[in-house]
Amino acid sequence: MLGKLVKYDLKASGKLFLLIHIIYLLTCLMVRFFYVNQLDFEAPAVPLFTSIVIASALMLFIITAVCICTWLQITFRFYRNLFGKEGYLTWTLPASSTEHLWAKLLSGYLLSAANTVIIAIGILILVTGENVTAFYAQFAPTFTAELGVPLTTYALWLFLYSLAGGICSVIWIYFCITAGQLFPGHRVLCAIAVYFIFGFVIQALSFLILFLSGYFPGYNHMASQGITAAAYLTGTLLISTVLIVIITVLQYAAMHYIMKRQINLL
Template identity: 40%
Template sequence: MLGKLIKYDLKYGVRIFIVLHFVLLCACTLGRFFVMERIDFSAPVNTIISALIVFMSVLILLFTAVCFGITALIAVRFYKNLFTDEGYLTWTIPATPTQHLTAKIISGVIWECGNLLLCYLGLWILFSGSNVTTAYAVIAEKVAQSLGGLAISQFGLTCLFYGLLGTIGSVIIIYLCICIGQLFPGHRVMCSIVVYFILTAVTQLLTFAFMFAFNIAPGTTNYALMTEGDATQYLLTAFRISAIMAVLQAIAGYIGVHYIMHKKVNLS
Protein backbone atom coordinates (compact mmCIF):
# COMPACT_ATOMS: atom_id res chain seq x y z
CA MET A 1 0.00 0.00 0.00
CA LEU A 2 2.83 2.40 0.81
CA GLY A 3 4.25 1.98 -2.68
CA LYS A 4 0.86 2.71 -4.26
CA LEU A 5 0.42 5.85 -2.15
CA ILE A 6 3.84 7.14 -3.21
CA LYS A 7 3.04 6.33 -6.85
CA TYR A 8 -0.24 8.29 -6.73
CA ASP A 9 1.43 11.26 -5.04
CA LEU A 10 4.18 11.41 -7.65
CA LYS A 11 1.72 10.93 -10.49
CA TYR A 12 -0.33 13.88 -9.20
CA GLY A 13 2.31 16.50 -9.91
CA VAL A 14 4.53 14.97 -12.58
CA ARG A 15 3.22 17.16 -15.40
CA ILE A 16 3.67 20.36 -13.42
CA PHE A 17 7.16 19.25 -12.38
CA ILE A 18 8.18 18.49 -15.96
CA VAL A 19 6.77 21.73 -17.38
CA LEU A 20 8.44 23.92 -14.74
CA HIS A 21 11.86 22.37 -15.21
CA PHE A 22 11.55 22.18 -18.98
CA VAL A 23 11.04 25.95 -18.98
CA LEU A 24 13.93 26.40 -16.55
CA LEU A 25 16.41 24.28 -18.51
CA CYS A 26 15.37 25.86 -21.81
CA ALA A 27 15.90 29.31 -20.31
CA CYS A 28 19.33 28.29 -19.00
CA THR A 29 20.31 26.85 -22.37
CA LEU A 30 19.20 29.98 -24.20
CA GLY A 31 20.91 32.13 -21.58
CA ARG A 32 24.17 30.27 -22.11
CA PHE A 33 24.29 30.52 -25.90
CA PHE A 34 22.70 33.94 -26.38
CA VAL A 35 24.02 35.79 -23.30
CA MET A 36 26.91 34.12 -21.44
CA GLU A 37 28.73 32.97 -24.60
CA ARG A 38 28.49 36.46 -26.07
CA ILE A 39 29.83 38.42 -23.12
CA ASP A 40 33.27 39.90 -23.67
CA PHE A 41 34.94 39.40 -20.28
CA SER A 42 37.90 41.49 -21.43
CA ALA A 43 35.63 44.54 -21.75
CA PRO A 44 35.50 47.25 -19.05
CA VAL A 45 33.95 46.05 -15.80
CA ASN A 46 31.13 48.61 -15.90
CA THR A 47 30.01 47.34 -19.29
CA ILE A 48 29.94 43.71 -18.16
CA ILE A 49 28.37 44.36 -14.78
CA SER A 50 25.36 46.24 -16.13
CA ALA A 51 24.49 43.41 -18.52
CA LEU A 52 25.05 40.71 -15.91
CA ILE A 53 22.91 42.43 -13.26
CA VAL A 54 19.86 42.44 -15.52
CA PHE A 55 20.47 38.88 -16.71
CA MET A 56 21.10 37.48 -13.23
CA SER A 57 18.05 39.27 -11.82
CA VAL A 58 15.84 37.56 -14.39
CA LEU A 59 17.47 34.20 -13.64
CA ILE A 60 17.03 34.59 -9.89
CA LEU A 61 13.34 35.33 -10.41
CA LEU A 62 13.02 32.28 -12.65
CA PHE A 63 14.78 29.92 -10.22
CA THR A 64 12.75 31.34 -7.32
CA ALA A 65 9.49 30.86 -9.23
CA VAL A 66 10.33 27.23 -10.04
CA CYS A 67 11.31 26.43 -6.44
CA PHE A 68 8.16 28.13 -5.15
CA GLY A 69 6.11 26.16 -7.66
CA ILE A 70 7.49 22.85 -6.39
CA THR A 71 6.91 23.85 -2.77
CA ALA A 72 3.33 24.84 -3.63
CA LEU A 73 2.85 21.53 -5.45
CA ILE A 74 3.91 19.57 -2.36
CA ALA A 75 1.77 21.66 -0.01
CA VAL A 76 -1.35 21.58 -2.20
CA ARG A 77 -1.13 17.82 -2.69
CA PHE A 78 -0.83 17.22 1.05
CA TYR A 79 -3.68 19.57 1.95
CA LYS A 80 -6.14 18.57 -0.77
CA ASN A 81 -5.50 14.85 -0.41
CA LEU A 82 -5.92 14.74 3.36
CA PHE A 83 -7.86 17.75 4.64
CA THR A 84 -10.45 18.71 2.00
CA ASP A 85 -13.45 16.81 0.63
CA GLU A 86 -10.97 14.49 -1.06
CA GLY A 87 -9.80 13.54 2.42
CA TYR A 88 -13.08 11.73 3.12
CA LEU A 89 -12.12 9.26 0.40
CA THR A 90 -8.43 9.20 1.28
CA TRP A 91 -9.03 8.21 4.88
CA THR A 92 -11.22 5.26 3.79
CA ILE A 93 -8.26 3.68 2.00
CA PRO A 94 -6.90 0.70 3.97
CA ALA A 95 -3.76 2.57 5.02
CA THR A 96 -2.71 3.85 8.42
CA PRO A 97 -2.02 7.54 9.11
CA THR A 98 1.64 6.60 9.44
CA GLN A 99 1.62 5.13 5.94
CA HIS A 100 -0.07 8.24 4.54
CA LEU A 101 2.51 10.44 6.24
CA THR A 102 5.45 8.30 5.16
CA ALA A 103 4.25 8.32 1.56
CA LYS A 104 3.83 12.09 1.59
CA ILE A 105 7.30 12.62 3.08
CA ILE A 106 8.98 10.31 0.56
CA SER A 107 7.18 11.82 -2.42
CA GLY A 108 7.81 15.36 -1.16
CA VAL A 109 11.52 14.71 -0.65
CA ILE A 110 11.72 13.18 -4.15
CA TRP A 111 10.15 16.32 -5.63
CA GLU A 112 12.44 18.64 -3.65
CA CYS A 113 15.61 16.65 -4.39
CA GLY A 114 14.70 16.40 -8.06
CA ASN A 115 14.07 20.14 -8.14
CA LEU A 116 17.40 20.90 -6.47
CA LEU A 117 19.35 18.60 -8.80
CA LEU A 118 17.72 20.09 -11.90
CA CYS A 119 18.39 23.61 -10.63
CA TYR A 120 22.06 22.71 -10.27
CA LEU A 121 21.94 21.22 -13.77
CA GLY A 122 20.56 24.52 -15.02
CA LEU A 123 23.41 26.41 -13.35
CA TRP A 124 25.94 24.02 -14.88
CA ILE A 125 24.45 24.57 -18.33
CA LEU A 126 24.69 28.32 -17.82
CA PHE A 127 28.27 28.51 -16.63
CA SER A 128 30.01 25.56 -18.30
CA GLY A 129 30.49 27.22 -21.67
CA SER A 130 33.95 27.92 -23.05
CA ASN A 131 33.54 31.67 -22.69
CA VAL A 132 32.89 31.46 -18.95
CA THR A 133 35.41 28.70 -18.20
CA THR A 134 38.16 30.59 -20.03
CA ALA A 135 37.40 33.76 -18.07
CA TYR A 136 37.20 31.81 -14.81
CA ALA A 137 40.61 30.17 -15.40
CA VAL A 138 42.20 33.60 -14.95
CA ILE A 139 40.82 33.97 -11.41
CA ALA A 140 40.56 30.28 -10.45
CA GLU A 141 43.60 30.40 -8.16
CA LYS A 142 42.34 33.44 -6.26
CA VAL A 143 38.90 31.89 -5.87
CA ALA A 144 40.44 28.67 -4.54
CA GLN A 145 42.46 30.67 -2.02
CA SER A 146 39.36 32.53 -0.85
CA LEU A 147 37.61 29.16 -0.48
CA GLY A 148 40.39 27.80 1.71
CA GLY A 149 41.91 25.62 -1.02
CA LEU A 150 38.63 24.14 -2.24
CA ALA A 151 37.95 24.07 -5.96
CA ILE A 152 34.72 25.73 -6.99
CA SER A 153 33.34 22.33 -8.06
CA GLN A 154 34.06 20.84 -4.61
CA PHE A 155 32.43 23.79 -2.91
CA GLY A 156 29.40 23.46 -5.17
CA LEU A 157 29.05 19.75 -4.38
CA THR A 158 29.28 20.54 -0.67
CA CYS A 159 26.47 23.08 -1.01
CA LEU A 160 24.45 20.51 -2.97
CA PHE A 161 24.95 17.85 -0.28
CA TYR A 162 23.72 20.12 2.51
CA GLY A 163 20.87 21.30 0.30
CA LEU A 164 19.70 17.75 -0.31
CA LEU A 165 19.98 16.98 3.39
CA GLY A 166 17.83 19.99 4.22
CA THR A 167 14.97 18.88 1.97
CA ILE A 168 13.72 16.37 4.55
CA GLY A 169 13.27 19.00 7.23
CA SER A 170 11.73 21.53 4.84
CA VAL A 171 9.12 19.05 3.57
CA ILE A 172 8.12 17.94 7.06
CA ILE A 173 7.81 21.56 8.24
CA ILE A 174 5.44 22.30 5.34
CA TYR A 175 3.30 19.35 6.42
CA LEU A 176 3.41 20.44 10.06
CA CYS A 177 2.19 23.94 9.19
CA ILE A 178 -0.69 22.51 7.15
CA CYS A 179 -1.62 20.13 9.96
CA ILE A 180 -1.62 22.95 12.50
CA GLY A 181 -3.60 25.18 10.12
CA GLN A 182 -6.36 22.60 9.68
CA LEU A 183 -6.96 22.65 13.44
CA PHE A 184 -8.50 26.12 13.12
CA PRO A 185 -12.25 26.42 12.42
CA GLY A 186 -11.78 28.74 9.44
CA HIS A 187 -9.22 30.36 7.10
CA ARG A 188 -7.11 27.24 7.35
CA VAL A 189 -4.86 28.00 4.40
CA MET A 190 -4.10 31.47 5.75
CA CYS A 191 -3.43 30.03 9.20
CA SER A 192 -1.04 27.48 7.71
CA ILE A 193 0.88 30.26 5.94
CA VAL A 194 1.08 32.31 9.15
CA VAL A 195 2.31 29.27 11.09
CA TYR A 196 4.93 28.67 8.39
CA PHE A 197 6.32 32.20 8.71
CA ILE A 198 6.34 31.94 12.51
CA LEU A 199 8.20 28.61 12.49
CA THR A 200 10.66 29.91 9.88
CA ALA A 201 11.39 32.97 12.02
CA VAL A 202 11.89 30.81 15.12
CA THR A 203 14.24 28.50 13.19
CA GLN A 204 16.31 31.44 11.96
CA LEU A 205 16.56 32.84 15.48
CA LEU A 206 17.73 29.46 16.79
CA THR A 207 20.27 29.20 13.96
CA PHE A 208 21.69 32.61 14.83
CA ALA A 209 21.78 31.56 18.49
CA PHE A 210 23.90 28.52 17.54
CA MET A 211 26.18 30.75 15.46
CA PHE A 212 26.69 33.10 18.40
CA ALA A 213 27.38 30.09 20.61
CA PHE A 214 30.15 29.04 18.19
CA ASN A 215 31.37 32.65 18.05
CA ILE A 216 31.04 32.88 14.26
CA ALA A 217 28.04 35.18 13.93
CA PRO A 218 28.48 38.74 12.57
CA GLY A 219 29.76 40.98 15.32
CA THR A 220 31.58 38.23 17.23
CA THR A 221 35.35 38.08 17.64
CA ASN A 222 36.02 35.11 15.37
CA TYR A 223 33.89 36.61 12.60
CA ALA A 224 35.76 39.93 12.77
CA LEU A 225 39.17 38.23 12.59
CA MET A 226 38.39 36.07 9.58
CA THR A 227 40.64 36.13 6.55
CA GLU A 228 39.64 35.16 3.01
CA GLY A 229 40.59 31.54 3.57
CA ASP A 230 38.49 31.43 6.72
CA ALA A 231 35.38 32.34 4.75
CA THR A 232 34.95 28.75 3.61
CA GLN A 233 35.22 27.43 7.15
CA TYR A 234 32.62 29.98 8.21
CA LEU A 235 30.27 28.86 5.44
CA LEU A 236 30.86 25.16 6.13
CA THR A 237 30.22 25.70 9.83
CA ALA A 238 27.04 27.59 8.96
CA PHE A 239 26.01 24.70 6.70
CA ARG A 240 26.64 22.19 9.47
CA ILE A 241 24.58 24.22 11.91
CA SER A 242 21.80 24.47 9.33
CA ALA A 243 22.00 20.69 8.84
CA ILE A 244 21.67 20.14 12.59
CA MET A 245 18.67 22.46 12.65
CA ALA A 246 17.17 20.59 9.70
CA VAL A 247 17.51 17.27 11.54
CA LEU A 248 15.97 18.74 14.69
CA GLN A 249 13.20 20.26 12.58
CA ALA A 250 12.54 16.94 10.90
CA ILE A 251 12.32 15.06 14.22
CA ALA A 252 10.13 17.64 15.98
CA GLY A 253 8.00 18.19 12.89
CA TYR A 254 7.46 14.48 12.35
CA ILE A 255 6.33 14.02 15.94
CA GLY A 256 3.89 16.92 15.57
CA VAL A 257 2.48 15.78 12.22
CA HIS A 258 2.26 12.17 13.38
CA TYR A 259 0.28 13.19 16.49
CA ILE A 260 -2.14 15.43 14.60
CA MET A 261 -2.78 12.87 11.85
CA HIS A 262 -3.53 10.21 14.46
CA LYS A 263 -5.52 12.28 16.95
CA LYS A 264 -6.62 15.66 15.54
CA VAL A 265 -7.73 15.29 11.91
CA ASN A 266 -10.58 17.71 11.29
CA LEU A 267 -12.37 17.46 7.92
CA SER A 268 -15.38 19.55 8.89
Protein backbone atom coordinates in the same frame (compact mmCIF):
# COMPACT_ATOMS: atom_id res chain seq x y z
CA MET B 1 -0.20 0.40 -0.44
CA LEU B 2 2.62 2.91 0.10
CA GLY B 3 3.83 2.44 -3.48
CA LYS B 4 0.33 3.01 -4.86
CA LEU B 5 -0.14 6.16 -2.79
CA VAL B 6 3.20 7.55 -4.00
CA LYS B 7 2.36 6.61 -7.58
CA TYR B 8 -0.90 8.59 -7.53
CA ASP B 9 0.74 11.55 -5.79
CA LEU B 10 3.42 11.76 -8.47
CA LYS B 11 0.86 11.21 -11.21
CA ALA B 12 -1.21 14.13 -9.90
CA SER B 13 1.74 16.54 -9.86
CA GLY B 14 3.87 15.10 -12.67
CA LYS B 15 2.54 16.86 -15.77
CA LEU B 16 2.75 20.42 -14.44
CA PHE B 17 6.11 19.71 -12.81
CA LEU B 18 7.56 18.42 -16.09
CA LEU B 19 6.15 21.32 -18.08
CA ILE B 20 7.63 23.94 -15.72
CA HIS B 21 11.04 22.27 -15.63
CA ILE B 22 11.22 21.66 -19.37
CA ILE B 23 10.52 25.37 -19.90
CA TYR B 24 13.26 26.17 -17.37
CA LEU B 25 15.82 23.94 -19.11
CA LEU B 26 14.92 25.35 -22.53
CA THR B 27 15.36 28.87 -21.12
CA CYS B 28 18.79 27.92 -19.77
CA LEU B 29 19.81 26.47 -23.15
CA MET B 30 18.65 29.58 -24.96
CA VAL B 31 20.46 31.90 -22.52
CA ARG B 32 23.60 29.77 -22.88
CA PHE B 33 23.65 29.79 -26.67
CA PHE B 34 22.27 33.23 -27.38
CA TYR B 35 23.84 35.17 -24.50
CA VAL B 36 26.56 33.40 -22.44
CA ASN B 37 28.41 31.98 -25.45
CA GLN B 38 28.45 35.44 -27.04
CA LEU B 39 30.08 37.08 -24.01
CA ASP B 40 33.47 38.58 -24.67
CA PHE B 41 35.33 39.06 -21.40
CA GLU B 42 37.86 41.26 -23.14
CA ALA B 43 35.13 43.85 -23.83
CA PRO B 44 34.86 47.09 -21.79
CA ALA B 45 34.07 46.20 -18.18
CA VAL B 46 31.09 48.48 -17.45
CA PRO B 47 28.69 47.42 -20.23
CA LEU B 48 29.86 43.80 -19.91
CA PHE B 49 29.23 43.53 -16.18
CA THR B 50 25.97 45.51 -16.40
CA SER B 51 24.63 42.99 -18.88
CA ILE B 52 25.89 40.07 -16.73
CA VAL B 53 24.22 41.52 -13.62
CA ILE B 54 20.91 41.94 -15.50
CA ALA B 55 21.08 38.42 -16.98
CA SER B 56 22.02 36.90 -13.61
CA ALA B 57 19.13 38.72 -11.90
CA LEU B 58 16.77 37.46 -14.58
CA MET B 59 17.99 33.87 -14.20
CA LEU B 60 17.78 34.14 -10.41
CA PHE B 61 14.20 35.32 -10.77
CA ILE B 62 13.38 32.36 -13.05
CA ILE B 63 15.06 29.87 -10.70
CA THR B 64 13.17 31.33 -7.72
CA ALA B 65 9.91 31.14 -9.66
CA VAL B 66 10.54 27.48 -10.59
CA CYS B 67 11.33 26.62 -6.96
CA ILE B 68 8.24 28.45 -5.69
CA CYS B 69 6.06 26.60 -8.25
CA THR B 70 7.48 23.27 -7.10
CA TRP B 71 6.89 24.10 -3.45
CA LEU B 72 3.36 25.28 -4.16
CA GLN B 73 2.70 22.01 -5.97
CA ILE B 74 4.00 19.96 -3.03
CA THR B 75 2.04 22.10 -0.55
CA PHE B 76 -1.25 22.06 -2.46
CA ARG B 77 -1.07 18.33 -3.10
CA PHE B 78 -0.57 17.63 0.61
CA TYR B 79 -3.31 20.01 1.72
CA ARG B 80 -5.91 19.14 -0.90
CA ASN B 81 -5.36 15.41 -0.84
CA LEU B 82 -5.41 15.03 2.93
CA PHE B 83 -7.33 17.96 4.34
CA GLY B 84 -9.44 19.26 1.45
CA LYS B 85 -12.47 17.53 -0.12
CA GLU B 86 -10.21 14.82 -1.55
CA GLY B 87 -9.40 13.90 2.05
CA TYR B 88 -12.80 12.19 2.26
CA LEU B 89 -11.51 9.62 -0.18
CA THR B 90 -7.86 9.59 0.90
CA TRP B 91 -8.62 8.95 4.56
CA THR B 92 -11.12 6.21 3.73
CA LEU B 93 -8.60 4.22 1.69
CA PRO B 94 -7.45 1.07 3.48
CA ALA B 95 -4.13 2.66 4.45
CA SER B 96 -2.81 3.72 7.83
CA SER B 97 -2.06 7.33 8.76
CA THR B 98 1.65 6.44 8.80
CA GLU B 99 1.41 5.17 5.21
CA HIS B 100 -0.34 8.38 4.16
CA LEU B 101 2.33 10.46 5.85
CA TRP B 102 5.21 8.51 4.32
CA ALA B 103 3.61 8.56 0.89
CA LYS B 104 3.37 12.34 1.05
CA LEU B 105 6.93 12.62 2.40
CA LEU B 106 8.34 10.41 -0.35
CA SER B 107 6.42 12.02 -3.19
CA GLY B 108 7.10 15.52 -1.84
CA TYR B 109 10.79 14.77 -1.42
CA LEU B 110 11.07 13.18 -4.88
CA LEU B 111 9.64 16.35 -6.43
CA SER B 112 11.88 18.54 -4.28
CA ALA B 113 14.99 16.49 -5.13
CA ALA B 114 14.11 16.41 -8.83
CA ASN B 115 13.68 20.20 -8.69
CA THR B 116 17.12 20.62 -7.07
CA VAL B 117 18.77 18.36 -9.66
CA ILE B 118 17.11 20.13 -12.60
CA ILE B 119 17.95 23.59 -11.21
CA ALA B 120 21.58 22.43 -10.84
CA ILE B 121 21.62 21.09 -14.42
CA GLY B 122 20.30 24.45 -15.62
CA ILE B 123 23.02 26.31 -13.72
CA LEU B 124 25.64 23.96 -15.17
CA ILE B 125 24.31 24.66 -18.66
CA LEU B 126 24.68 28.38 -17.98
CA VAL B 127 28.20 28.43 -16.53
CA THR B 128 30.10 25.70 -18.36
CA GLY B 129 30.78 27.66 -21.55
CA GLU B 130 34.43 27.70 -22.59
CA ASN B 131 34.63 31.51 -22.36
CA VAL B 132 33.21 31.50 -18.80
CA THR B 133 35.50 28.71 -17.51
CA ALA B 134 38.53 30.36 -19.11
CA PHE B 135 37.64 33.68 -17.51
CA TYR B 136 37.01 32.05 -14.13
CA ALA B 137 40.37 30.21 -14.30
CA GLN B 138 42.07 33.59 -13.71
CA PHE B 139 40.40 33.92 -10.31
CA ALA B 140 40.18 30.24 -9.36
CA PRO B 141 43.22 30.25 -7.02
CA THR B 142 41.78 33.17 -5.01
CA PHE B 143 38.44 31.38 -4.59
CA THR B 144 40.16 28.11 -3.67
CA ALA B 145 42.28 29.88 -1.07
CA GLU B 146 39.25 31.56 0.50
CA LEU B 147 36.95 28.55 0.41
CA GLY B 148 39.58 25.98 1.32
CA VAL B 149 38.44 23.81 -1.59
CA PRO B 150 37.98 24.45 -5.33
CA LEU B 151 34.72 26.19 -6.23
CA THR B 152 33.51 23.06 -8.05
CA THR B 153 33.94 20.96 -4.89
CA TYR B 154 32.26 23.63 -2.83
CA ALA B 155 29.36 23.78 -5.32
CA LEU B 156 29.07 19.99 -5.18
CA TRP B 157 28.83 20.11 -1.36
CA LEU B 158 26.24 22.87 -1.58
CA PHE B 159 24.25 20.78 -4.07
CA LEU B 160 24.34 17.69 -1.83
CA TYR B 161 23.39 19.84 1.15
CA SER B 162 20.40 21.25 -0.76
CA LEU B 163 19.43 17.74 -1.81
CA ALA B 164 19.50 16.50 1.77
CA GLY B 165 17.90 19.69 3.08
CA GLY B 166 14.89 19.05 0.82
CA ILE B 167 13.51 16.49 3.28
CA CYS B 168 13.64 19.06 6.10
CA SER B 169 11.82 21.63 3.96
CA VAL B 170 9.12 19.11 3.01
CA ILE B 171 8.58 18.14 6.66
CA TRP B 172 8.53 21.81 7.64
CA ILE B 173 5.74 22.64 5.15
CA TYR B 174 3.73 19.50 6.01
CA PHE B 175 4.09 20.19 9.71
CA CYS B 176 2.66 23.70 9.36
CA ILE B 177 -0.33 22.46 7.35
CA THR B 178 -0.94 19.59 9.79
CA ALA B 179 -0.64 21.88 12.83
CA GLY B 180 -3.15 24.23 11.17
CA GLN B 181 -5.68 21.36 11.24
CA LEU B 182 -5.74 21.50 15.03
CA PHE B 183 -7.63 24.79 14.90
CA PRO B 184 -11.44 24.80 14.73
CA GLY B 185 -11.64 27.17 11.75
CA HIS B 186 -9.62 29.22 9.22
CA ARG B 187 -7.19 26.33 9.03
CA VAL B 188 -5.24 27.55 6.00
CA LEU B 189 -4.70 30.90 7.68
CA CYS B 190 -3.66 29.12 10.89
CA ALA B 191 -1.17 26.97 8.91
CA ILE B 192 0.37 30.15 7.44
CA ALA B 193 0.50 31.66 10.95
CA VAL B 194 2.24 28.52 12.25
CA TYR B 195 4.76 28.82 9.39
CA PHE B 196 5.67 32.41 10.25
CA ILE B 197 5.60 31.99 14.03
CA PHE B 198 7.81 28.89 13.86
CA GLY B 199 10.05 30.60 11.32
CA PHE B 200 10.49 33.55 13.64
CA VAL B 201 11.18 31.36 16.69
CA ILE B 202 13.75 29.29 14.79
CA GLN B 203 15.44 32.38 13.39
CA ALA B 204 15.70 33.82 16.90
CA LEU B 205 17.05 30.50 18.16
CA SER B 206 19.63 30.36 15.33
CA PHE B 207 20.82 33.89 16.11
CA LEU B 208 21.13 33.02 19.77
CA ILE B 209 23.16 29.88 19.05
CA LEU B 210 25.38 31.69 16.51
CA PHE B 211 25.89 34.50 19.00
CA LEU B 212 26.77 32.13 21.83
CA SER B 213 29.14 30.16 19.62
CA GLY B 214 30.88 33.35 18.45
CA TYR B 215 29.77 33.23 14.79
CA PHE B 216 27.66 36.37 15.11
CA PRO B 217 27.77 39.19 13.82
CA GLY B 218 29.24 37.60 10.67
CA TYR B 219 32.26 36.82 8.55
CA ASN B 220 33.66 40.38 8.35
CA HIS B 221 33.98 40.39 12.12
CA MET B 222 35.65 36.95 12.13
CA ALA B 223 37.96 37.75 9.20
CA SER B 224 39.56 40.44 11.35
CA GLN B 225 40.40 37.66 13.80
CA GLY B 226 42.17 35.71 11.05
CA ILE B 227 39.45 33.10 10.49
CA THR B 228 39.09 31.98 6.86
CA ALA B 229 35.84 32.02 4.94
CA ALA B 230 36.04 28.23 4.70
CA ALA B 231 36.21 27.81 8.48
CA TYR B 232 33.41 30.31 8.95
CA LEU B 233 31.14 28.63 6.40
CA THR B 234 31.86 25.13 7.73
CA GLY B 235 31.15 26.23 11.30
CA THR B 236 27.85 27.95 10.54
CA LEU B 237 26.80 25.10 8.26
CA LEU B 238 27.46 22.57 11.01
CA ILE B 239 25.49 24.52 13.59
CA SER B 240 22.51 25.05 11.27
CA THR B 241 22.57 21.37 10.23
CA VAL B 242 22.36 20.18 13.84
CA LEU B 243 19.59 22.68 14.58
CA ILE B 244 17.63 21.75 11.44
CA VAL B 245 17.91 18.01 12.14
CA ILE B 246 16.59 18.45 15.71
CA ILE B 247 13.71 20.65 14.52
CA THR B 248 12.85 18.23 11.71
CA VAL B 249 12.70 15.25 14.07
CA LEU B 250 10.42 17.16 16.45
CA GLN B 251 8.19 18.32 13.59
CA TYR B 252 7.92 14.78 12.22
CA ALA B 253 6.97 13.41 15.65
CA ALA B 254 4.30 16.10 16.13
CA MET B 255 2.92 15.56 12.63
CA HIS B 256 2.83 11.79 13.13
CA TYR B 257 0.88 12.23 16.37
CA ILE B 258 -1.63 14.66 14.84
CA MET B 259 -2.25 12.44 11.81
CA LYS B 260 -2.67 9.36 13.96
CA ARG B 261 -4.73 10.75 16.83
CA GLN B 262 -6.19 14.15 15.95
CA ILE B 263 -7.65 13.93 12.47
CA ASN B 264 -10.78 16.05 12.23
CA LEU B 265 -11.92 16.71 8.68
CA LEU B 266 -14.44 19.53 8.61
